[in-house]
Amino acid sequence: MNTASNIQAKEEALVQGLQAGDTGVLKRVYTLYSAALFGVITRMVNDDHLAEDILQEAFVKIWNNAGSYDKTKGRLFTWMLNICRNSAIDKLRSKGQRTAQKTVSDETKLREDPKETYDAIKPETIGVRDVVNALKPEWKEIIDLIYFQGFTHVEASEELGLPLGTVKTRLRSALCYLREHI
């Protein structure tokens, strides 16, 4: 696949620049990926200011830890996305937001869901919200919990009262569906 090897070559050059401590390359990485990362962070924390702080923090981490990135274990983007997601999850945990959500009963959760959904709607993300929202409820639920709220699959299985295996296959089904429809 020609495009795949192109992407690989491009990523490799970026990684080398980052690892060599070239701030120009950091700017380039930012230009290429900050919007995608910021979109995910915004969607996770629902707070623009906090999202900006997290993005900033994450990029400083990307810069400082570029040496520990190992291309044999995945793509640069995956690595950066997980740094962003982990930073956002840490913030959510320290705010107590996530634990609160986690402990609410199904009943309360049902009542709160529409409001939460409403808050999360942003004109910029409307396209993906459409796709994510258009998912079957059981898929949307699992994507929200694991991808956007940072639940571990164990936590998600407890939260949803489902066996671990089901959580995993559902997550896979949901992501496969998105893979086809984005």
Added chain:
Amino acid sequence: MNTEEYIASGILELYVLGELSAAERREVENNAAEYPAVRAELQAIEASMEKLAMSMSVEPPREVLEQIMEKVEPKQGAAKTIHMDPARKEPLRWLRTLAYAASILLFVSVAGNIYYYNNYKNVQGQLADMQDQNQYMAGQVEKLQAGYGKLQNDMQVIADPAFTAMTMRGLPISPDASSVVYWNKEEGSLYIIANNLPAPVEGKQYQLWALKDGVPVDAGVFDVDGGLQHMHTITGAQGFAVTLEPAGGSTVPTLDQMYVIGNV
């Protein structure tokens, strides 16, 4: 291992999302290394995760990049901590040596510049001194030339047979004094050279008198250091005398201030 079942279990998605424990991660990595199908599926999941993120892009505010750039520094040492394999260390040592050498060269260059700049400053000062000296010498030469020209003129007078040289001797007021007049009796042209007269006090000047039938006639004032000086035209004089008078001269000589006298 049944890779299809393995893939379908959803563990690869969790791997990409960073949701697995260290042991589980190692297992996935081993399987990916072993089974191309697992490797391909991982890549596909990663690509789809990137696409998903891209599709929900939100442009962050401009300041965020500025804030990030303020917090990061270009890291010279970064490469050092990354490449731990010995093969990579050698070029780095060379690089460091090169950096040391470059900084030493820079230092030497800066020191050299300072040294040469100071030298340059000195030379500039010396040049200015030389220029001053040169100007002074030129002035001196001009003076000497003028003096020489005058001497030549004086010599012409002295050597001219039409002129008679006449020495005036010192009087009791100044017994050692003497002066010489050169006089063209026919034409009346008259010169004096002070020769040996004491320097006059401030406000006084020597005056030459022609003695004509016992009457002193003003022949003009002169300076002691002026060499041969042209005086008034005098004819029919029997003698000459010099008195010290107020500067500019008098109409009648101050007789008790007569320094030298001589007869034709």
